[in-house]
Amino acid sequence: MQSPLRTGFLSVAAMLFALGAHGQNEPSVLVTLTALHEGSLPQVVTAYGHVQAGAPASQTITAPLPAVVESVDVRPGQTVAQDAPLLSLTPSPQTAASYTQAESTLQVATDLVTRTRYMVVQHLATGQQLVDAEKAKSDALATLDALKMQGADGPKTLRAPFPAIVTTVSITPGSIVAEGSALIRLARPQGLVLQVGITPVEAASVTVGDKVTVRPIGGGIALQGTVSLRSSVVQATDGLVPIDVAVPAGRLFVGEMAEARITTGQLTGYVVPHDAILVDDQGQTYVVQSMNMTAKKIPVQVLGAKGAQDVIAGALHPAAPLVLAGNHQLDDGMKMRVAEAGGKAAP
Numbered sequence: 001m002q003s004p005l006r007t008g009f010l011s012v013a014a015m016l017f018a019l020g021a022h023g024q025n026e027p028s029v030l031v032t033l034t035a036l037h038e039g040s041l042p043q044v045v046t047a048y049g050h051v052q053a054g055a056p057a058s059q060t061i062t063a064p065l066p067a068v069v070e071s072v073d074v075r076p077g078q079t080v081a082q083d084a085p086l087l088s089l090t091p092s093p094q095t096a097a098s099y100t101q102a103e104s105t106l107q108v109a110t111d112l113v114t115r116t117r118y119m120v121v122q123h124l125a126t127g128q129q130l131v132d133a134e135k136a137k138s139d140a141l142a143t144l145d146a147l148k149m150q151g152a153d154g155p156k157t158l159r160a161p162f163p164a165i166v167t168t169v170s171i172t173p174g175s176i177v178a179e180g181s182a183l184i185r186l187a188r189p190q191g192l193v194l195q196v197g198i199t200p201v202e203a204a205s206v207t208v209g210d211k212v213t214v215r216p217i218g219g220g221i222a223l224q225g226t227v228s229l230r231s232s233v234v235q236a237t238d239g240l241v242p243i244d245v246a247v248p249a250g251r252l253f254v255g256e257m258a259e260a261r262i263t264t265g266q267l268t269g270y271v272v273p274h275d276a277i278l279v280d281d282q283g284q285t286y287v288v289q290s291m292n293m294t295a296k297k298i299p300v301q302v303l304g305a306k307g308a309q310d311v312i313a314g315a316l317h318p319a320a321p322l323v324l325a326g327n328h329q330l331d332d333g334m335k336m337r338v339a340e341a342g343g344k345a346a347p
Helices: 004-024 093-121 127-150
Strands: 028-031 037-053 058-062 067-072 085-091 156-159 164-169 182-187 192-198 211-216 223-230 241-246 257-273 285-290 295-306 309-314 335-338
Touching (some): 085 182, 093 127, 257 295
Parallel strands (some): 028 335
Antiparallel strands (some): 067 085, 285 295
16 A cells, blocks of 8 residues: 555656646647848839820921811821821912902002102102002011911921821811811820829829839830829819829830839838738738747738838837748747748657
C-alpha cells in the first residue's frame, strides 16, 4: 500500500505532465512572415477620355463671304499638307452683284476725278470739289479691294494654313453659306491632347506639368505625356474637372479612347504586399503582426497602391513582422508557426 504522501506527489506530477502536453499541443496557424518597411509609392489619379485637338491647335475655316460651295477636296480624318486645297467657293448671286456694283462705282468715281481736275484748270470747279472727288474714288477702290480679298471677283480656293488633320467637314458641294459660316475644322498633329475629367477632390492635387502615363483602351504601348491644362471650373454636365494631357504626335488617333494615370506626388508610409491587407465585417482594413509568434490585428488606412504593393498608415509596431500567408485565419492572441524553406513547418 502506497502512502498518502506518495499518492499526492504522483497526482501533482500527472497534472503538470498533462498541462505540459496541452501546451505542446496548443493549436497554431502555419504562416509566412515579412519584415515591415517604411517607404513611398507614387500618388496616382486615374481617368479616361478621348484624344482631341487642344484649343491652341485647332482652327476653323470659315466662309469669307456669302457663297456657293463649288467643291470639297477633303474629308474628315484626312491629313493634308500646308497650302493643300480644302474647298472651292463661287460668289453667290448677291455677292457677284455687289462686286459688279463696286466696279461701276469705282469707274464713275475715276471719271469724276478726271473731269473735276479739268474743270479746276478751267476755273469751273474748286479745289475742295476735287478733294471730294478723289475721296470718293479712294473709298470706291477700298470697297472693291475688300471684295476681291474676300473672293467676290470669282471662284476662290481655300487652302490649309498649316499641315493639319481634317477633323470636321460641315458642308457639301452646292451648299449656300453665309459669311462667317464654319466650313472645315483643322487640327495640328503636334497639338493633340487626351481630354479627361476627374473629381474636384482629385483635381486639387493635379498641376500643369505633372507626368502622365497614357495607355490606349484595348491595348497598346504606354505613352508618356504631361498635364497641359487643369481647368478651374467644374463641368455642369458631369460634375468633373476637365484635364488636358499633351501626348506625342503621331501615336494616337483623334477620337481614340485612352486611360491616363496622372502622378501627382508621393504617398509615404509603410509599403506592404497587397496580400497583407484584410477587411473585417465592418469594412475596416487591417493587417496582422506577429508579436512573439502571437497574432495581433492592427487597423490601418490604405493610402494608395501600385501593382502588388500598398502604402498604409496605422499604429503598427515597426519591429514586429507582418503576416502574409495564413493571416486570414488569425484572431488576436492566436499562436503561429512559421513555414521552413521547402514548405515544412518549423517545430
